[in-house]
Amino acid sequence: MSATPPSLARPNRLDPLDDWSAGQPVVPPKPIAWRRWLGLIPPVLLLALGELAVRAGWVSPNLLPAPSDVARTLVEFGAEGLTRHVLASSGRVGLGFALGAGLGLVAGAAVGLSRHVEALIDPSFQALRAIPSLAWVPLLLLWLGIDEASKVTLIAIGAFFPVYMGVSSGFRDVDRKLVEVGQIAGLRPVALVRRVLFPAALPPVMTGLRNGLSLAWMFMVAAELIAATKGLGYLLTDGRETGRADIVLAAIVLLAVLGQISDTGMRWLETRLLRWRDTLDSRH
Template structure:
């Protein structure tokens, strides 16, 4: 008679003993990544808004002289393109590029000094925090008095707009670097330049890139403020000209161009950010 303890080790089909095996360990299941939305999703809201405006104006619910339909704005852009629209776009773009370059470089330099040195921070940061709250239009009369109505006040105003976000990004980014990383760099006897290049700058780069992107958007805003006051060409001049002549279609066409140029420049800056921060394993890359 077979002992009861052996029944569990006998194959009931073949009558042969079967070795005890531990249940196979389940392999770790990788988290399922959700499919990223197509970039065309970003066009859905503007397309619906434009279609709604077109329908409301065509139906007579909205006066056409106050809010021209998108089809009329496209026609206005076509007319301006045959005139001097390219020169207006080029003038505004060059002003933004020059003013942004100056403001960003100063913001990085002074922000880095404030972030690295507590004495410099105590000396300069309160003043910059106070000046940061001054509206853009408040600078215009002073700049016109000091620099006249040529290109200089426009470039200075754009540089002021770009300076403060970049300054904040650089100062907060460097001041927020983990102290353990700095101590490790000093253990490896890195000099000041090597420590800044290999430790401080990479650690502060996410905050700095955010400041650079915000500074670029403010540069476009301050450019409009500068050209609204005194300019004979540029998108801000088109806005002023449309207001004075009662042409809402020109005003909206200029606003549309500003939005497209701002989005294009921010896309370039975002691609640069993605490339420089390719080492970062953040939530956006995990999706």
């Protein structure tokens, strides 16, 4: 019998880089189901180590309560108490992020699309970006008082700059050849932005939105340290003033969970909006 012709031989798909070097389209490997559970290993090990350290007497429970004690504190708050604090913080983050991200999208697009606008406002924004979050607190208290306006404004400031940086760099770094092809095709400026510039800039835009949402949660804690009567930042302050490390850790756990949930939502949106990408490490 004659050997199988090389053209009909079964291709080797063990290494996608082989396809790339041979000029063939790279087929990303399908995600393995058990990989999604790998992220649980570090926190589970950390919780087990913390429980062991407290029960064995290696660490004082007044300084580092056992995870079981923190869980008991969360149960003692009750569904109504936890809901009140979570909704208060989530509402402030949602409103502040919407305001800051919206302004960041507009300002970033203007800077990325116009060198004149960039020369006019970018140096000022870069200087403001270097100001620490707590430095804004006294000024916001003088201007807006201790009500919700000052808290939402501080969160919006935190969300603005990552979104602004992502959008401006995304538009600025679009491949010039794509723009030239769009112009050759006769696209008008608005259509060029909608069909060429915006899709090409979308990956860094989504990265800026994710970073902005993360910073919004961080600035929320600083905002609720102003004069809040509810919220996770208030729980942090209350735990510190009463010497209850379990309350402080409970608030930190809730912040971590809420931050992870919101980031997962942004990642899902990013995957949906960028499903057209042909990348080596596809996560669809």
